[in-house]
Amino acid sequence: MDARVLYFSGPETVEIRTETIGRPDRDELLVETVASGISPGSELLVYRGEFPEGVEVDATIDALDGEFEYPLRYGYAAVGEVVGTGEAVDEDWLGRRVFAFEPHADRFRTTPDRVVPIRERTTAAAATLLPSVETATNLVLDGHPRIGERVVVFGAGLVGLCTVHLLSGFPLDRFVVVEPVPERRELAETLGADRAVAPGEVGSVLADDGDDDARGADLVYELSGEPSTLDAAIGTVGYDGRVVVGSWYGSRRAAIDLGGSFHRERISVESSQVSTIDPSLRGRWNRQRRFDVAFDHLDSLETDALHGGTVPFEEATEAYRRLDAGGVDGPHVVLTYR
Structure with a gap:
């Protein structure tokens, strides 16, 4: 049995290759993809060739083994229908819609423990947002926002806007988004930010008389x-x-000034990455609980506001070109397979 698989084969070059994947093993499912979401952050770094050499793609996702190097199968937001099962798998799986952290391909083999059944009210396109909402959930868990705080989000891309949606439910004093693109500033306010401003304007918004x-x-x-x-x-x-x-900056470096007020003001800079959970939370939180919370919040997210269009899988080259050039209306672009 064959599958068509998307490969990043060089900077600004993607191609679809046909590979033999065989029939599912006794403990596996065969899934035909309906839609897959493009992550405009990490995938554009791969598209541009800005990934760091010698770094694992993602050790926590079985389908993304190996290191960042061309040619590379990538992507982690596939939604499809189970069309085949191995002899050891319950046939009740047949016909079910599922989400999987799988690279872009029109079909794939996996095991039941690596897929998540899609809720009946959730569309396939909306379900491809699950990784972004899960990342946003992890960001909120890592940030520990508190009542009455002033919170600022730099960046109203896909993950930024999902984070705005989650933070909008907190009783914050001020919630500001900083974003250079006017249309995305409007989206941020639609999704719950108190204010969305251009870079350089955030200081005046946070100014507090005499305090x-x-x-x-x-x-x-x-x-x-x-x-x-x-x-x-x-x-x-x-x-x-x-x-x-x-x-994630990939191979690019951030030039930061730590010689001014950074030390005296006891500023804390922490990384957040969805592959792990804050050690202080691991006693009660695991990846399944976090994913369930993300799924619940996906249902309340205005997914249509994020939608930047659907593109047939065969035209994936054009989808990445448009994303890279900023030529899409919304940050979330979906590849379709039927």
Whole structure:
């Protein structure tokens, strides 16, 4: 049995190859893909050739083994229908719609423990947002936002907007998004930000008359994907403030100034990555609980507001070209297979 698989074969080059995958083993499912979502952050780094050499793709996802190097199968937001089962698998799986962390391909083999059944009310396109909402959930868990805090999010891309949606439910004092693209600023306010401003304007929004203790932000998320933004994020927090870095810069380096107020103001800079859970939470949280929470919040997310269009799998080259050029209306582009 064959499958058509998307490969990143070089900088700004993708191609679809036909591979033999065989029939499912006795403990496996055969899934025909209906839709898969493109992650505009990590996938564009791979598309541009900006990934770091010698780094594992993702040790926590079985389908993404190996290191970042061309040619590379990538992607982790596939939704499809189970069309075949091995002899040891309950036939009740047949016909079920499932989500899987699988690279872009029109069919794949996997095991029942590596898929998540899709709820009846959830569309396939919406379900491809699950990794982004799960990442946003992890960001909120890592940031520990508190009542009455001033929170700033740098970057209103796909993960940034999903994070805005989650944070909008907290009783914050001020919630500001910093984003250079006007249309995305509008989206951020639609999804719950108090204000969305252009870079350079956040200081005036956070200004507080005569209250030195409240100067600056309490919590800042750096989600822009741009290394130069990290320095601005550090400069936005006040005394004892926290900066959570969710951006992945790949092979690019961030030039930051730690010689000014950084030390004296006890600013904390922490990384957040969805492959792990904060050690302080692992006693009660695991990946399944976090995923369930993300799924619940997906149901309340205005997914249509994020939608940047659907593109047939055969035209994937055009989808990446448009994303790279900023030529899409929304940050979430979906490949379709039927």
